[in-house]
Amino acid sequence: MSYRPEEFEKKWREYWEEKHIYQVERDEAKPKFYCLDMFPYPSGKGLHVGHPLGYIASDIYSRYKRMQGYNVLHPMGFDAFGLPAEQYAIQTGVHPADSTQANAKRYREQLKQLGLSYDWSREVKTCDPNYYRWTQWIFSQLYQHYYDKEKANAQPIAELIAHFETKGTEGLQAAGTEALEFKPAEWKARSKVEQANILMNYRLAYRSESYVNWCEELGTVLANDEVKDGVSERGGFPVVKKPMMQWSLRTTAYAERLLGGLEDLEWSDALKLMQENWIGKSRGALIHFPVKGMEHQVSVFTTRPDTIFGVSFMVLAPEHDLIQEITTLEQKESVESYIKYVSSRSERERMSEMQDMSGAFTGAFVQHPLTGQDIPIYISEYVLKDYGTGAIMAVPDGDDRDRRFAEKYNLPIPIIQEEKQDDIYIINSEFLDGLTGDKAVDRAIEVISKKGFGEAQINFKLRDANFSRQRYWGEPFPIYYDDEGIPQLIQDNELPVRLPGTDDFKPSSEGKSPLSKVKEWVITDRGRRETDTMPGFAGSSWYYFRYMDPHNSSAFAGEDALQYWKDVDLYIGGAEHAVGHLLYARMWCKFLYDIGLSPVDEPFKKLVNQGMIQGRSSFVYRANEKFAEAFLKKLLKENLSSYESDVLIEGANGKTFSADFACRFSKVVIELKSMSDLERYLETHRRDFESAGYIFLPISIEELFSNYHTPEVIINKIESATESAPLVTSCCNTGLFISRDMVKDRSHVSELHVDVSMVSEKDKLDLKAFEASRVDLDKVVYLTNAQGEYLCGHQVEKMSKSKFNVVNPDDVVEQYGTDCFRLYEMFLGPLDQAKPWDTQNIGGVSKFLRKFYHLYWSEDGDVLLTKEEPTKEELKVLHQCIKKVHEDIERMGFNTCISAMMIAVNELKKLNCHKRDILEPMACLIAPFAPHMAEELWQVALGHPDSVVIQAFPDWVEKYLVEDEIDYPLCINGKKRAEASFSKELSREELIEKAITHEDLQKWLDGKNVVKTIVVPNKMINVVVK
């Protein structure tokens, strides 16, 4: 009986499930280990091969830890609220609750099929009312706290009110949106609404009118990390900045701690840097410039206060509050039209025209606090409203943008810096002259603060997170508005505020949530409910706590559970969450820590990003003849003579081609070294060609190949493709080269390359001959026929449904078995590296499993195991393997673990070893990687009554590893010239003696003097000669 995973894998999965073997409870006697995967959003099409990479890695690690005696918490759940389900609902009418339910079910099945050791009894779903009840509860807590900058933690709002009543804002250290100032008496005199507004200025979850990213197409506001390149991350729709009344989280209050906390985390430097950049701390000064002839002042933040003598104009963001008040009558019109122009522009437009300076003069001036000069105030969109103070002092000699602006508007450019020996010195700046770098900055701040028109300041790029979404499928806020419009919390005992059922998910026009249309829900006795919902990151910001105690109905997690499980020891997931989820989750954790609920202030001790598994997308760019000719002319430049000739010339591998063919083909390949070159070329010139009336149509060719077998059909299909019906695909293959003539005349068949899988047996092409003539089809292929010409090629890119390059793991599992799939994903390369999915190596892994299996069983199904004493050699093989696997699992080097086991199996096979004493530990060793086979070997072959899952992971014994003889490379001047095996016991001198007298070295030593000898014990011997 040979290795047939399909005959036992399912059996063991059922066995594990029946025995609840992965179910975990608190156990004070054992050390805990919390190993977490980033929970998936259950999208429509199920898992693809990229998903499981991280899951398998964390599963191997969890199983390893479990076998080492840890109490391992390894849960899974679903991030189930979010935009796609709702978009899908709008298109199809399927309620998000239903589609989410169905998708989650499918994900669960697929995950189970991968043999992952999750404790499913702890599953969480963010859209479950028993879950989001606590999301709402945590929101309430945020709402009821503010951030005390002095104590550096969150404090109850009641404290703030007490402070206002006794001291007003005096000595107040609360993080707020705006700096407010009032006396206790003034506070008491304020109306309820005014007081509520003041408190809003400090709450950690607050409502305010702010400039937000508005996405018309999605009908909602988006957080900064949900906007990429000026368009929405989901869907790629345009985004504009727009003032709106919105809920926000005061993430900025935690900026310093979010930055400082990174230090002790075991995260990759790259990831830490991404967070650091996002938080964007910078040191500088706040400087106030009095506006001439008015009470106002323009405050600016600058990191270079030492350039203050170089200021020649000021710039305000077009949204700056002061503009209305300072603009002179003469300038009013131009300022207003400029503001109007700016507000009409999308983020995309602003970004693409970054180099062009635009602006308007307000007519107002500030007075330079040191020189007394009049300095004009401009407005321009290059100054951002929400960074710093929304205004800058422009120093054209220090800043490139300021210089460009000055040049455009003919403003003076005072020279205040000089470069000498790689250092930049300040000049023409009185007391700053001759200073450089930090010294200059410090001195400037010193003088500025002494003279009282500014002070040192720290500034952050991080902004408060927008927390409102005008969408249906999210957590409702536990908020209603009373008669006076003051937001009021819904009491804890009334939670959850359930999401009402409705069939109308379309966002209403003026930026209102679909919930606003559910009248009977919105209107309550106490007032109108908040109709926005929370963003996707709300539920995912604390789910790691819920797994600790998922069924608790009186707390988000019980104290005992929190104390025991504490934090996540290992968190595995994609780098796409580097600044979104991971930052919010850290902030929520810090907040819960501040209010005494979390025992830790950082949730994820160690974090590993798995690399993306990319898909291989193939393309055909179709062009009519003119396009192709133009394209080729560009590429071939002067070579057009041969392009049109019929002369046969010699191609790459001594094969002859028509010049026509060879020229096009090889040139295209040579000129365009990669698909991205082609992409870039086409992108750059696309518009030119299109405007000249050429057709330009990207088509994927895969589906053609999977559905149609003959080249004729392929060509017909390509010809019939139109822009309205682009051809799309779903499988991987290499490229192809076809011309009409080649198809007609089968003698050319050697130049026709088609992937084997897409050709039926009788049409099988002469691939060998083709391979021999192959230039580099993987890069670019030129395709031509009577109707037009095509460029085919493929590109490695993110695996995604929209790119038609998705590979489904089910197919692979069905063909090779779960264990093989698991091993293969790990064997593909280092965990953290991005790699294209490619099944070409999978046979090797499958072979390895078979060999492993047949150490225990013969092909005929006889158990081969013997009770013989293992030899020294066999023990060495085993223990070397154990050691390597141990060490490599610890550093997440799963690919090399598998290599090590392959080596061991090859050696054991060579030794014809079927001894229990060797094979028992081997079964345990492979258990984290291939749990099904390990279980089969452990229980059936080895005859144990219990599961391999709970066995101890084998340990290596050093004495089996020692060698008596060491193979030394013998080097002359660092180059290996011979090899010899010497006893371990030999001294340095003896080794040198033996080396120098070694016969293979004599010809290298002959006539030379030995200058120096180097012996690295157990490693090498080097003789330096002259």
Next chain:
RNA sequence: GCGGGUGUGGUGAAAUUGGUAGACACGCUAGACUUAGGAUCUAGUGCUUCACGGCUUGGGGGUUCGAGUCCCUCCACCCGCACCA
């Protein structure tokens, strides 16, 4: 523009602190035994040379007895951020 990463055979990739470059696999070549469902086994396989040898970790330079690894410099690709004052 700024920040980070990567670059090793035909391919995926190995190589604690500088110490035998290419482990382990795929593919390929030859042979064996067979022939059915992806076979298995043996040998070979970085390039080059008849050979001794020479060359080889993106290119160039340096430190060292010895460099994939350290330093300088240039190039290519990938990722993140981006009028952040």
